[in-house]
Amino acid sequence: MIIQLKHNILSEQIAAIKSELDKYKYSSSVVNTQKNSYLVAIGKAEIDIRRIGILPGVADIHRVSDDFKMVSRKWKIEYSEIDFGDKVKISASELAIMAGPCSIESEEQIMKTVEHLKTNNIRFMRGGVFKPRSSPYAFRGAGIEGLKLFSNYCKAAGIKVVTEVMQSSQIEEMYPYVDMFQVGARNSQNYNLLDALGKVDKPILLKRGLSGTVDELLFSAEYIFSGGNEKIALCERGIRTYEKAYRNVLDINAIPYLKDKSHLPVILDPSHAVGIRKYVDNLALAGVIAGADGVIFEMHEQPEIAFSDGQQSLNFDESAKLYKRLRDTFEFRKLL
Amino acid sequence: MIIQLKHNILSEQIAAIKSELDKYKYSSSVVNTQKNSYLVAIGKAEIDIRRIGILPGVADIHRVSDDFKMVSRKWKIEYSEIDFGDKVKISASELAIMAGPCSIESEEQIMKTVEHLKTNNIRFMRGGVFKPRSSPYAFRGAGIEGLKLFSNYCKAAGIKVVTEVMQSSQIEEMYPYVDMFQVGARNSQNYNLLDALGKVDKPILLKRGLSGTVDELLFSAEYIFSGGNEKIALCERGIRTYEKAYRNVLDINAIPYLKDKSHLPVILDPSHAVGIRKYVDNLALAGVIAGADGVIFEMHEQPEIAFSDGQQSLNFDESAKLYKRLRDTFEFRKLL
Amino acid sequence: MIIQLKHNILSEQIAAIKSELDKYKYSSSVVNTQKNSYLVAIGKAEIDIRRIGILPGVADIHRVSDDFKMVSRKWKIEYSEIDFGDKVKISASELAIMAGPCSIESEEQIMKTVEHLKTNNIRFMRGGVFKPRSSPYAFRGAGIEGLKLFSNYCKAAGIKVVTEVMQSSQIEEMYPYVDMFQVGARNSQNYNLLDALGKVDKPILLKRGLSGTVDELLFSAEYIFSGGNEKIALCERGIRTYEKAYRNVLDINAIPYLKDKSHLPVILDPSHAVGIRKYVDNLALAGVIAGADGVIFEMHEQPEIAFSDGQQSLNFDESAKLYKRLRDTFEFRKLL
Amino acid sequence: MIIQLKHNILSEQIAAIKSELDKYKYSSSVVNTQKNSYLVAIGKAEIDIRRIGILPGVADIHRVSDDFKMVSRKWKIEYSEIDFGDKVKISASELAIMAGPCSIESEEQIMKTVEHLKTNNIRFMRGGVFKPRSSPYAFRGAGIEGLKLFSNYCKAAGIKVVTEVMQSSQIEEMYPYVDMFQVGARNSQNYNLLDALGKVDKPILLKRGLSGTVDELLFSAEYIFSGGNEKIALCERGIRTYEKAYRNVLDINAIPYLKDKSHLPVILDPSHAVGIRKYVDNLALAGVIAGADGVIFEMHEQPEIAFSDGQQSLNFDESAKLYKRLRDTFEFRKLL
Numbered sequence A, B, C, D: 001m002i003i004q005l006k007h008n009i010l011s012e013q014i015a016a017i018k019s020e021l022d023k024y025k026y027s028s029s030v031v032n033t034q035k036n037s038y039l040v041a042i043g044k045a046e047i048d049i050r051r052i053g054i055l056p057g058v059a060d061i062h063r064v065s066d067d068f069k070m071v072s073r074k075w076k077i078e079y080s081e082i083d084f085g086d087k088v089k090i091s092a093s094e095l096a097i098m099a100g101p102c103s104i105e106s107e108e109q110i111m112k113t114v115e116h117l118k119t120n121n122i123r124f125m126r127g128g129v130f131k132p133r134s135s136p137y138a139f140r141g142a143g144i145e146g147l148k149l150f151s152n153y154c155k156a157a158g159i160k161v162v163t164e165v166m167q168s169s170q171i172e173e174m175y176p177y178v179d180m181f182q183v184g185a186r187n188s189q190n191y192n193l194l195d196a197l198g199k200v201d202k203p204i205l206l207k208r209g210l211s212g213t214v215d216e217l218l219f220s221a222e223y224i225f226s227g228g229n230e231k232i233a234l235c236e237r238g239i240r241t242y243e244k245a246y247r248n249v250l251d252i253n254a255i256p257y258l259k260d261k262s263h264l265p266v267i268l269d270p271s272h273a274v275g276i277r278k279y280v281d282n283l284a285l286a287g288v289i290a291g292a293d294g295v296i297f298e299m300h301e302q303p304e305i306a307f308s309d310g311q312q313s314l315n316f317d318e319s320a321k322l323y324k325r326l327r328d329t330f331e332f333r334k335l336l
Helices: A009-021 A108-118 A141-155 A168-177 A191-198 A214-227 A254-261 A270-274 A277-290 A315-335 B011-023 B108-121 B143-157 B170-176 B191-197 B214-227 B256-261 B270-274 B277-290 B317-336 C011-023 C107-119 C143-157 C168-177 C192-200 C214-227 C254-261 C269-274 C279-288 C317-333 D011-023 D107-119 D143-158 D168-177 D191-198 D214-226 D256-262 D269-274 D277-290 D316-335
Strands: A002-004 A025-031 A038-044 A058-062 A096-100 A124-126 A160-164 A180-183 A204-207 A232-236 A266-268 A294-298 B004-007 B027-032 B037-042 B058-062 B096-100 B125-126 B160-164 B181-184 B204-207 B230-236 B267-268 B294-298 C003-005 C028-034 C039-043 C058-062 C096-100 C122-127 C160-163 C180-183 C203-207 C232-236 C264-267 C294-298 D002-005 D025-033 D037-042 D058-062 D094-100 D124-126 D160-164 D180-183 D204-207 D232-236 D265-266 D294-298
Touching: A002 D107, A002 D265, A009 A038, A025 A214, A038 A315, A038 D277, A096 A315, A108 A124, A108 A141, A108 A315, A124 A294, A124 B125, A141 A168, A160 A191, A168 A191, A180 A191, A191 A214, A191 C254, A214 A232, A214 A254, A254 A266, A254 A277, A254 C122, A266 A277, A270 A294, A277 A294, A277 A315, A277 B277, A277 D214, A294 B230, A294 C039, A294 C192, A315 B317, A315 D025, B004 B191, B004 D160, B027 B214, B096 B317, B108 B317, B125 B294, B143 B160, B143 B170, B143 D094, B170 B191, B170 B230, B170 C168, B181 B191, B181 C096, B181 D094, B204 C180, B214 B230, B214 B256, B230 B256, B230 D143, B256 B267, B256 B277, B256 C011, B256 C107, B256 D124, B267 B277, B267 D058, B270 B277, B277 B294, B294 B317, B294 C264, C003 D204, C011 C028, C011 D191, C028 C214, C058 D265, C096 C107, C096 C317, C107 C122, C107 C143, C107 C264, C107 C279, C122 C294, C143 C160, C160 D124, C168 C192, C192 D058, C203 C214, C214 C254, C232 C254, C232 D232, C254 C264, C254 C279, C254 D094, C254 D277, C264 C279, C269 C279, C269 C294, C279 D256, C279 D277, C294 C317, C317 D316, D011 D025, D011 D037, D025 D214, D058 D214, D094 D316, D107 D124, D107 D143, D107 D180, D107 D316, D124 D294, D143 D160, D191 D214, D204 D214, D214 D232, D232 D256, D269 D294, D277 D316, D294 D316
Parallel strands: A096 A124, A096 A294, A124 A160, A160 A180, A180 A204, A204 A232, A232 A266, A266 A294, B096 B125, B096 B294, B125 B160, B160 B181, B181 B204, B204 B230, B230 B267, B267 B294, C096 C122, C096 C294, C122 C160, C160 C180, C180 C203, C203 C232, C232 C264, C264 C294, D094 D124, D094 D294, D124 D160, D160 D180, D180 D204, D204 D232, D232 D265, D265 D294
Antiparallel strands: A002 A038, A002 A058, A025 A038, B004 B037, B004 B058, B027 B037, C003 C039, C003 C058, C028 C039, D002 D037, D002 D058, D025 D037
């Protein structure tokens, strides 16, 4: 059960609601987000929710039978949107396109990528500066200095920076240079990081775990939301299966499922979901038809010489074709 | 290596080619299909294939580096099509739509379904009469009598019958009433059945195994093809993973992969791939955008009372909407 | 519910029991095995089973809440044993050891293997003569002639022949030469084959599917049992997962699970379960400690030159060591 | 290639070695552990390693063809052991047994558990005080105060504390009270945490990821080792598969594999690997036979009322029986 509280609720009114819930053996947690305050109440007894609804300080009340609560569409049926300012949004009514290299490598690479994005009117650039690598001896990213350069060029071009944060202690240092913090697949259930991102007032791109379930993804989003941050986009990026013909299997079922269960926007990462350049395009379009609100893919001026993930990165020409195809497909979807 | 033989080749000419291949320690198998004769030669030595190409009786010759041979696009780059007569085809240039119940249940059910399909100009009806069921005590299908009824109504309406065959001894009895033999997921590597279907001159719809790899699917097709039957469509129907939120995971990666590796047509079964009615529509469309040549889905006049798989079957109205959306999406894909 | 019928029950008495079950909307199936007759009744209503128990012709009656029935320990708590005559058994009180090559290759190979087994007092020899191979161009086994040779040498040495049957039409031809019919992983849900083996009066070694669940394995056994054959051993042979370091993952959980849920004996195949020779030994012993009633493994005089599966086959010396370790471990288990 | 450096090596000698490696285009990283200093050199060229071996300051040199280096047995063939003082070790020559509750719940619970362990001469107690829970509203553990209590009672009894650390910022606060830091399955590829634990001089129990590969586990260990901490034990705790009959599948293959590939000790967690109390015992013994150096399992005075994981926890009596069986099995293994 989710009880939305009035902005001017008094602490003794909250106590009164909690005490009423105690009668039914409901446990309750206060959730203060940057937008609102809520009580999330969990229990088994049948309650006539009007008995809670009439209490002073209650703005609204909903039963939520799902195990996740704040991210459920059983609470909020309209889809949430994330506003980045500058007329940049992630929402159900326009397609968010995010492209860029796996790793930030050099100033020249940033410049060329930003120029390409600007030419094509793409408003998000992805790029890793802290890279989770399976070997400790591999290139681990350009670090905070790389991020500053990345941010400088993007700001000048009106492009939003999407980059991965790997632990809570990095947040403060990264904050001025990041428009959207990405949580990577390996950290999808790093609850301390999720808690910390709940305290941040910038949007989060939350990737599904390497073999995370869709419900685990929603629970991870619930951590961020209940920590205080409502600006979350879910990202399907392929799951680990027995199939060896490709890097992962894009779980396209997840797209209608997540759109059905949650009000949060859903972004598709086709690059990691298949790991083979020539299939990225078709899969991106399929994701849009299936209901995705955005697509994030890996792009590199010269994929052959990329520091990482070159085999799944599109070059600039391929990317430009894909933008057009994505936009056409999104327009077509509206007419279906 | 695939060596296509001239139709009038003499047996001593075949012997001469084999003997030349022996020199390079290549093993070779003659493949006689209903269309052509071939030698499939497998070995490791580097050969100048022109030395084979000039031998008498050789019509054409191709290197095929894939482990599967006759089904590979490295041999035949143009996509194969399957002609059912009556202007019914499975091909890359029009979308094949197949719908019908999981199980044939009654004459009335057949009549209503056929009427619905005819009204909507759908040329294939699916329906099981021999049902593989996990429990031996469950309904095992209407059997051959059900198939005869099924066939009668379809013939009268110009609709092609697609139904599952479970073992080679059933083929002869079923033959007059079937337009396309389906091999179910549990029999996808039943090599004796595949061998037997190689001897049949009717098209085969070959489903991927419950957790079959895409390459295993291609090898199973190679069995049918090398047995003599070139009329094969591959069917992606979801794979078994750790995810419990849906019945299976539609492996949408498989669609561009199979279209890239093989010249055989690819059909998507979204019903089994997700197992939840409300997601079937979106996934079917996604499959078309990703490159599928056809879609097969479960439909029932009253899904609530279906003998099996009701939870994933669309009703007639939902199906009619889906036909239109599928056709629109296929037309849109051509313009992309 | 399982109702065991008296041997001299009259058909009108069966009808009377069925009619009583009808009152509670229970569907019922007669199961005639080579040992007994039963009625398997399935329904939802609460019944006082004594009302059925007192009917004429009823020998015994048990509730079975599992979905599988005849193979459940909820019906039969003592473990079943399979008697091959000649003092050869599969049972919980002695360890059944089965060894032999993946494929029967030559008379000399058979002779040497049989001699080795006899020397070591091993009473079962495994060996495939019909081989399911992913490529249609690969060696498909020595066929029925190979089986006859295999059988001749084994009979003379008092050794039981365990070999795979791939389709029901092979059963009759193979019957005189086989002591235990193996159902391979790819045919684990080939229900027509399972039905046919239910009519056979020789023991069946039923392998789990490539990615079959343990409950699917039990349901497949239920097919054989309800077809009439009670002599079934279940075989865990590894499952397909995302892990690429070995061929499959031995699901050791399955051993206590199957021993807990079913009265059928459980055999472990460590060779396919890992696919790497040097780990076979440890895994075989682990299976015995976990409760397996037998072990079947691949062995070859010269694994390096085996036609198939050489990388996972032990040689004769390694095998002899393993027999001793297996027997010692089984004795140790009794003392635990 | 691993180059062990002399303790008194001069920085110009290190520079000379690196410069020699540069000639062959080998990248090199200095690894300073609490025991030794090494250069890990990675490259493709063939080198006669004696050319490096003779350089001043080099103590020893080994080729390591595995992708992981410091944790490989290709470098160090003898198994590593971890010494906790007080005659408590994890090593190949005695079995380490760790038991305790999923969560630390109360002082009384700690007292009773410690008393039980002491009576049974068990030297490690496990217990979580920071709990990773899928729902943010669930009990998240007793925290640092719980840890202090836990530590007090254990210290008095000569028992070592094993508990999970979830992020690097917790390490300092936890340090005085912890004898072995556990990295949980969800953090198995949290590289920042692994880096931080590399700087700690206390042993680490590193769990395999939810669906981590065995090689990913070794790479995660490589992070800790290359960060400076050689005291690492690997923990197999079951993997995520399609099988729904149990919580996870114990990957018993991993035990001989890890003992073959790495010199680090291997601990089995049968509780999470199956999730069902009655199978824990058999699986623990199987793990010992397969080669595990230790077992960690969940135990609770009254599993029925445990805050978490009660369904897989043994009670005190069951645990006492298991200790004996584990020790007997370990002694038996030595004789095999």
